[in-house]
Amino acid sequence: MTGQESVPPVKERRRSKKRVAMGATAACALVAIGGTGLWQWQQVDRTPFTGILVGLQDGKYAVPGSTPGSCVRTAASEEETVVFDDEGKKLAAGRAEREGALLGREFGDCAGHCLIVTRIDHVPGGHGTYVTRWGGGTQRTVEERDLRRSAEAQREDLKTAKNPTD
Missing domain, CATH: 1.20.5 (Single alpha-helices involved in coiled-coils or other helix-helix interfaces)
Structure with a gap:
């Protein structure tokens, strides 16, 4: 070699x-x-959370509640709000509170409407975008960051909202 x-x-x-x-x-x-x-x-926060949605009922479909400034919806108040992922899989569901808050003049176009809060427990985090459906009706897309916002923060948004029941 x-x-x-x-x-x-x-x-x-x-x-x-x-x-x-x-x-x-x-x-x-x-x-x-x-x-x-x-x-x-x-x-990405993947922990389950309580989703919050606020909705309005036109004042003509609400009656005075048990305390001053409160209201009770008279139309479809027992319907369930369901949260789905973007593929249509049901993730969580919740029902709106029976009694809400009557909005005052500081809420502009929303004044006189009944504010109802829906809390949806155990929404799995990390999906980014969810689809919600109330009472089997119209679906709408909701961002996770909006579902995680407090009822108070969402209520404040209504002070500048236009055409609230459209």
């Missing part, structure tokens, strides 16, 4: 070093992409 046979030619060594460098670069890129994906995945 000669000494030249055990040493690979110089040309092959350069290719080998180039391949190692490319492999290392690709591995670093995969780790970076995987780490970024894991970081973003961890940022």
Whole structure:
């Protein structure tokens, strides 16, 4: 055996070093992409939460409640609100409170309407967008961040709402 046979030619060594460098670069890129994906995945709050929806009943379909400034809907108050994922799978359901709050003049176009709050327990987090349906009727799309907002914050939005019962 000669000494030249055990040493690979110089040309092959350069290719080998180039391949190692490319492999290392690709591995670093995969780790970076995987780490970024894991970081973003961890940022999604997947814990179940109580979804809050506020709705209005036109004042002519409500009667005075048990306390001053409260009201009770007279139309379809026992209907269920169902939350679905974007594929139509039922995730959670809840019913509106029987008694709501009569909105005053500071609510502009919403004044005189009965504000009803629906709490939906055990909505699984992390879906981003949900579909809600009240009483088997019209479906609407709701963002998770909106479902997670408090009833008070949603109520404040009504002060600038236009055409509330449209």
